[in-house]
Amino acid sequence: MTSSTDQPNSALSDSLERGNENGELSLSRDISYSTVSKDNLTPTLKHYVELKDIHPDKILLYRLGDFFECFFEDAITVARLLEITLTGKEGGKGIGRVPMAGVPHHSVIRYCMDLVRHGLSVALCDQVETTPSKGALLRREITRILTPGTIIEEGALSSRQNNWLVAIVIEGEEWGLAIADVSTGEFRVTERIGIDQLSQELGKLEAAEVLWSGTEIPRWCPDDLYVKYLTRTPFEIPQATASLLTTFQLASLDGLGLTNLKLATRAAGGLINYLNATQPMPEVATAARLLLDPPNVYFNGDQLILDTQTRRNLELTRTQRNGLFQGSFLWAIDQTLTAMGGRCLRHWIEAPLMELSLIEERQQAIGEFVAQRPIRTALRKLLKSINDLERLAGRASAGSASARDLVNLASSLKNLPTIGFILKDCTASLFLTLRKSNPELANLATLIHETIIEYPPSTLTEGGLIKEKVDVVLDALRNQLNEQNAWLSEQEQIERKNSGNSNLRLQRHRNFGYYLAVTRSKANSVPKHWIRRQTLANEERFVTPELKAREGKIFQIKNLIDQREYEVFDNLRKRVGQQGQPIRAAARQVAIIDVIAGLAEIAANRGYCCPKLVKGRLLSIDSGRHPVVEELLVEERFISNDVHLGDGNDLIILTGPNASGKSCYLRQIGLLQLMAQMGSWIPAQAACISITDRIFTRVGAVDDLAAGQSTFMVEMNETANILNHATDQSLILLDEIGRGTATFDGLSIAWAVAEHIAKHIRARSIFATHYHELNELANSINNVNNFQVLVQETGEELIFLHKVTAGGASRSYGIEVARLAGVPARVVSRAREILKTVENNTKMSK
Secondary structure, eight states: OEEGGGOOOOOOOGGGOOBOTTSOBOSOSSOOTTTSOGGGBOHHHHHHHHHHHHOTTSEEEEEETTEEEEEHHHHHHHHHHHTOOOEEEEOBTTTOEEEEEEEEGGGHHHHHHHHHHTTOOEEEEEEOOSSOOTTSOOOEEEEEEEOTTTOOOTTSSOTTSOOOEEEEEEETTEEEEEEEETTTTEEEEEEEEOHHHHHHHHHHHTOSEEEEOOSSOOTTSOTTOEEEEOOSGGGSHHHHHHHHHHHHTOSOSGGGTOTTOHHHHHHHHHHHHHHHHTOOSGGGOSGGGGTOOOOEEOOGGGBOEEOHHHHHHTTSSSOTTTOOSTTSHHHHHOOOOSHHHHHHHHHHHHSOBOOHHHHHHHHHHHHHHHHOHHHHHHHHHHHTTOOOHHHHHHHHHHTOOOHHHHHHHHHHHHHHHHHHHHTTTOOOHHHHHHTOOOHHHHHHHHHHHHHBOSSOOSOSSSSOOBOTTSOHHHHHHHHHHHHHHHHHHHHHHHHHHHHTOTTOEEEEETTTEEEEEEEGGGGGGSOTTOEEEEEOSSEEEEEOHHHHHHHHHHHHHHHHHHHHHHHHHHHHHHHHHHTHHHHHHHHHHHHHHHHHHHHHHHHHHHTOBOOEEESSSOEEEEEEOOHHHHHHOSSSOOOOEEEEEBTTBOEEEEEOOTTSSHHHHHHHHHHHHHHHHHTOOBSSSEEEEEOOSEEEEEEOOOOBGGGTBOHHHHHHHHHHHHHHHOOTTOEEEEEOTTTTSOHHHHHHHHHHHHHHIIIIIOOEEEEEESOGGGGGHHHHOTTEEEEEEEEEEETTEEEEEEEEEESOOSOOOHHHHHHHTTOOHHHHHHHHHHHHHHHHHHHHHO
16 A cells, blocks of 8 residues: 555655766755755745645646756656656755756646656646736646545546545545546445445555555555545544535535435545545636545445455456456447446446346346447447547647547537437437437537637647637738738748749747848858858858847747637637536437447357346356456357256255366356346356346465465455355355365365355355265255256366366366476376275275
């Protein structure tokens, strides 16, 4: 776990002593912004240190001309992390040169993102005026604070995953949680009891940043989270309530559903207050500018509960072995074509539904797309051209959208009515609202296209953004500039004639301005009123008094044009920002359509069926297949299997050798149950499935060395969690309970666990084991049945058939599996001898 107090703050070391060209030391040693005498600093550095005192835990980047610079410890840190040159700047009277590092202003955000990825927060101090008062420094202020949970810039975020900022308030075992994705506007809150549930929720979110009003490392926090320690005041009820009411312009919290959720209210208000603090400029000092939705309250019973272990075992978003996306469940079923759709599908996977009617609504929509291939194909073709409307709207509202952002936004908005037209004949209830388009958004798209050129530049302050005949003032200025350009062309011809030099050229240099260029051989014959400006290897450059006078006028007009273009653009961007909520509403409709169309695509192409959802405790699947393994198999055909649980058959004891497919079978059943509650079709011939409240899996275990826990202790912790929280509505999938200890201890534990599940919990369960002795349970408990994974023995050959069938295995085949794995023949032979001896001794003891 990292925290905001982990910011490097070391003094200068010997390695920072840099020599100048004369071999003299150029940087002062052992100097810190917090200990240096402010009175002796230069005015610029004094202002820097004053701002640094306010933001000691952040990297401070300070605008000086075309660069953002940092000094003292920050310069050392930035130079090391960004791999840029560490230089120095004169610090002031008796101080010497202090460390300095900087990045170009036009690419500062890119460098800031690199710092944020290292877990740092960055404060940007920018110029807020173009012309200083006489004798004063150019005014600079903190305009932006970037932290892992508040970034919204393009390229800084994973396009298909939310970037969650989380705030937590805890009292005893009760906790309130607020989560927000500033880039998409999603804002959710909840309040529950049980710290273990908080850990599970945080594990699911994979938060970028956690706000916590404590002073110690909380025990509920996963190791890889970035925790920001804040004061308690913003999380108190009066301040939190005021923040929420002001932000969402409300008279009371009743309409938000937070009236009786004090801890959730405190978390939400603290989060809003933190967002306000990261947007310090007055014109953006409100979270509403960041376009957050009003907080949506979600409750424990709204979603199928998947604990951290289950998500890991089912490999929902990354593989268990190496943490890769490829090979995960999301990888196998993600056919979405938009960034919004990708995030929506991830959310559906992480939070499957519990409400039968909502699940069936999704099923029906998928079914209509499966049946209507032309509609599905046309729709998916159009979706490819839809950009990330949610995040584009967010950047527009925050005032950080570029001209290219607005053009991309307009292109996408322009296609929304076509989506509605394609869906016009669809009858599924989910499409009734989705096929309606907002005419205001189409008008906004037209306005953007009529205002901004088709391929605008990346910069906003150097002109070249706005089309002709958009703004009267701008057109007038451009006419003046055209007149000046005509004078320049005319002047070039006049000077050619007067000088007798037909090769003379009138040109412009960005730093030196306009000049007359002639070859070196003609330099001595130029008119006497020409003034030499620059000498190059092959040419001489001159100016004339008339050209110099015109240059000032031209630059003045050009600056006015650039300024006016930015004003026109900024007004348009603000207008787009005002439509942020409708744009995001449309984006979320597009996301749902994208997910439905993608799930329909795999259902149609992979032979999926629509599971029948029923009340009760039934889980019946005919010829089910693992959705991921089936995709990974290239040359082989996946062997399908049935499962029938519930209605008197609550627990299956599943036996069979290692590598025969038991673990795959368990994961397959868990994924098919999850897919059904997502509203998706599933890879099977037919299915009849009831809603489950939780899926528990225990498939494999590893040491937790950091916590001092062995494999067996981890296994027992996971088993205890299942036995303490499962209900008769749960689905339990267990693999090899008891294998981490001595044989008879392990068998005893496995027997007792299976017996407890069957007799007392009565959850639908599959218990995979090598202890074939557990088959005896079916003889004494009527809701237990034995199944096995078939193998075929031919002499010493062992062939895995990957087929699950009724009946129990009479042996474990461990030695045969060892032989197949390549264990030396001598070891295998000796193992068989030992096995016979052990079996004989066991029989004699009986």
